[in-house]
Amino acid sequence: xxxxxxxxxxDFSRAVAFYEGVLQPLGLAVQRSNxxxxxxxxxxxxxxxVYPLAAADRAVGxxxxxxxxxxxxxxxxxxxxxxxxxxxxxxxxxxxRPQFGEDYFGSVFRDPEGHVIEVLTRSA
Numbered sequence: 001x002x003x004x005x006x007x008x009x010x011d012f013s014r015a016v017a018f019y020e021g022v023l024q025p026l027g028l029a030v031q032r033s034n035x036x037x038x039x040x041x042x043x044x045x046x047x048x049x050v051y052p053l054a055a056a057d058r059a060v061g062x063x064x065x066x067x068x069x070x071x072x073x074x075x076x077x078x079x080x081x082x083x084x085x086x087x088x089x090x091x092x093x094x095x096x097r098p099q100f101g102e103d104y105f106g107s108v109f110r111d112p113e114g115h116v117i118e119v120l121t122r123s124a
Contacts, residue, residue, distance in 0.1 A: 003047070004046065004047045004048065004049060005047070005048055005049070005066050006037075006048070006049035006050070006051055007049075007050055007051070007059075007066065007111075007113070007115050008050075008051050008052070008053040008057060008059050008113075009050055009051070009052060009053060009059060009113045010052075010053050010055065010057075010059060010113065011112065011113070012035075012038075012050065012051075012052040014087075014112055015038075015050045015111070015112070015113060016030065016033060016038045016050060017086070018083075018086045018087065018088075018111055018112055019038070019040060019048070019050060019111075021082040021083075021085070021086045022079050022082050022083045022086065022088075022111075022117070022119075023040055023048070023068070023079070024082070025070070025075045025078035025079045025082065026068055026069075026070050026071075026075060026079055026119070027042070027071075028040050028041055028042065028047075028048065028068075029041075029042075031043060031046050032046075035052070036051070036052070037049055037050065037051050038050045048066075048068075059113050059114065059115070060113065060114040060115055064115075064116070065108070065115070065116035065117065065118055066115065066116075066117055066118070067106075067117075067118035067119070067120055068117070068118070068119050068120075069119075069120060069121065069122075070119055070120065070121045070123075071121065071123060072121055072123050073094070073105045073121055073123070073124070075119075075121065076094050076105060076106060076107055076119050076120060076121050077094045077107075079107075079119040080093075080094050080107040080109065080119060083109045083111070083117070083119075084109065086112075087112045088109040088110060088111055088112065088117075089109060089110040090109050091108040091109050091110060091116065092106075092107055092108040092109075093107060094106065094107040094119075095107075101122065103122045103123070103124070104120060104121075104122060105120065105121050105122075105123075106118055106119060106120030106121065107119050107120075
């Protein structure tokens with residue numbers, strides 16, 4: 001079981017603002033932010049971190065993505081719309097994908113840094 005995930009970014013303030021908007025519909029918020037990191041989650045559980053990178057550091061790994069779970073299809077749509085409004089590149093529109101299960105509904109986008117992000121639900 002994973003405890004948390006972190007991503008690096010070359011534009012820290014933009015990444016923090018981006019994830020504030022995307023994660024808000026999922027009930028996640030910034031719990032701590034300073035020059036070295038931004039921690040997202042709930043007051044009792046921090047589970048996603050953004051870190052600034054040096055200019056020479058590579059940010060994105062091939063075939064790597066992060067998937068966030070939403071509690072409804074509407075929350076998937078809201079997070080996806082927020083991502084696009086904040087500069088994400090659409091990869092997959094919110095839709096059902098029965099090959100991942102009859103209850104799967106999700107979307108995929110690239111954040112402004114190029115990280116592939118999925119938002120999904122298993123709720124009707």
